[in-house]
Amino acid sequence: MIWLDTLLQGLLLGGLYALFAAGLSLVFGIMRLVNLAHGDLIVLGAYVILGIGTAFGLNPFVAALIALPLMFLVGWVLQTVLLNRVLGDDILPPLLVTFGLSVVIQNALLEGFSADSRKLPVGPIEAESFSIGSVSIGVMPLVTFGSAILVILCLNWIFYRTALGRAFRATSDDAVTAQLMGIRPKRVFALATGIALVVATIAALYLGARANFDPSIGPARLLYAFEAVIIGGLGSLWGTLIGGLVIGVAQAFGAALNPEWQILAGHIAFVLILLVRPRGLFPRAYD
Numbered sequence: 001m002i003w004l005d006t007l008l009q010g011l012l013l014g015g016l017y018a019l020f021a022a023g024l025s026l027v028f029g030i031m032r033l034v035n036l037a038h039g040d041l042i043v044l045g046a047y048v049i050l051g052i053g054t055a056f057g058l059n060p061f062v063a064a065l066i067a068l069p070l071m072f073l074v075g076w077v078l079q080t081v082l083l084n085r086v087l088g089d090d091i092l093p094p095l096l097v098t099f100g101l102s103v104v105i106q107n108a109l110l111e112g113f114s115a116d117s118r119k120l121p122v123g124p125i126e127a128e129s130f131s132i133g134s135v136s137i138g139v140m141p142l143v144t145f146g147s148a149i150l151v152i153l154c155l156n157w158i159f160y161r162t163a164l165g166r167a168f169r170a171t172s173d174d175a176v177t178a179q180l181m182g183i184r185p186k187r188v189f190a191l192a193t194g195i196a197l198v199v200a201t202i203a204a205l206y207l208g209a210r211a212n213f214d215p216s217i218g219p220a221r222l223l224y225a226f227e228a229v230i231i232g233g234l235g236s237l238w239g240t241l242i243g244g245l246v247i248g249v250a251q252a253f254g255a256a257l258n259p260e261w262q263i264l265a266g267h268i269a270f271v272l273i274l275l276v277r278p279r280g281l282f283p284r285a286y287d
Contacts, residue, residue, distance in 0.1 A: 005135045006256045007249060012138070014248025015145030016210065018241045019203035020221050021228035022151055023196030026159075029235035030172045030192045031087060033094050037102040039222030041197060044105055045071055045204030046213050050118055060120040064205045068198050075197035079190040087189070102218065109215035120208035144206040151199055152241050158195070159237070168192060172235075227270045233280030242281055246273065 024038045035041075048070060053063035082101070086093040128139040159165040167188050170178040175185040207213060207221070224247060231246050232239025247266040254265020273281065 002256070006252050008135055008137065009141070010249035010252030011245055012141035012145050012248070013252060014245035015141070015148035016203070016206055016244070017224045017228050017247050018148040018244030019144070019151060019199065019206060021225035021232075021240045021244055022148075022155060022237065023199040023203070024222075024225045025229045025232070025235065025237055025240040026155060026199070027192055027196045028229065029237075030168050031189055032091070032172075033083070033087065034091075034098075034226075035196075036095060036098040036222065037105060037218075038098075038196075038200065038225060039220065040102045040105040040109075040218030041071075041074075042200045042204045042207065042221050043109065043213060043215065043218045044074075045197070045201035046120065046208040047109055047113060047118075047215075049201070049205055049208060050120060053120070060122050060205060060209060064201060067201050067204075071197040071201040072194040075194035076190045078197075079193035080186070083193065084186045084189060102222075106215050106218060113215065115214055115216070117212035117214040118208070119212050120205065122209040126209060140206075140210060144210065147202060147206065148241060148244070151202060152237050155195075155199070155237050164191065224266070227266065230280055231270060231273050233283035236280070236282040239280060239282030 020039075020042060024035060027033050027035055027038075045067060048067045049060050049063045052058060052066050053060050056063070058066075078101075082097065083094065086097050122140070125139055125143075129136050130139070131137070157165075159168055167178070167183050170181065170183055171185045171188045178188075179185055203221075224244075227247055228243035229240055230243070232241070232243030246269055250269035251262045251266040254268075255262035257265075
């Protein structure tokens with residue numbers, strides 16, 4: 001039954017990776033923007049939750065409720081003031097700007113919080129678990145997995161069942177035509193980035209609750225998110241969830257064979273899937 005326990009732990013870990021990737025997938029699906037600062041924005045969200053919790057003596061889950069609208073505002077301002085200026089047919093300017101933003105965020109966090117690793121003190125739930133037969137399931141990983149599914153459900157509902165979602169899809173398909181129909185693409189982009197940072201903050205909560213974090217870990221979170229998006233298929237939110245689960249399971253089995261192989265196993269799974277399905281498992285054309 002060891003393999004079953006390994007599979008389950010990998011799936012639960014994949015839920016966290018899906019949360020890392022969901023915001024990135026949303027932004028790419030609407031704006032065709034690969035945000036190289038996405039991982040650092042997740043880390044920023046973790047520090048915002050930590051700062052609010054420390055300042056007001058709040059549990060991280062309560063602090064996250066305050067951080068969510070703040071990070072939405074950060075996303076709105078970031079897109080309105082900075083990213084809308086560089087969006088266009090050329091993908092290089094947004095890549096350079098978001099890379100520069102990544103460097104700025106890392107150095108600002110390093111200056112403000114030092115290089116010491118931190119952790120969000122979520123209380124007893126962090127260590128709680130229950131058993132089903134011989135398989136042990138941690139409560140926090142299970143909550144993380146459930147949150148990932150709930151986030152994907154909410155994003156799909158917004159995308160396919162609301163007027164805002166129709167504006168997202170119209171702008172994604174043809175921004176010029178959408179503008180002729182009365183949609184303001186720059187406003188739509190700002191809303192999308194705000195929502196993406198709300199999702200990133202939820203990911204930050206579980207990142208900080210499950211592991212230590214410091215200002216330098218953003219690029220690694222970006223890599224996991226990017227791989228999950230590519231595996232799932234560009235623009236597919238459910239595909240992003242599957243992509244996260246694939247990486248999580250691959251890492252779990254890699255770690256079971258040899259702890260040094262954990263990260264490598266995820267990257268190998270990414271490459272193998274691209275060889276078989278270059279457009280990912282569920283490209284948006286089939287979403």
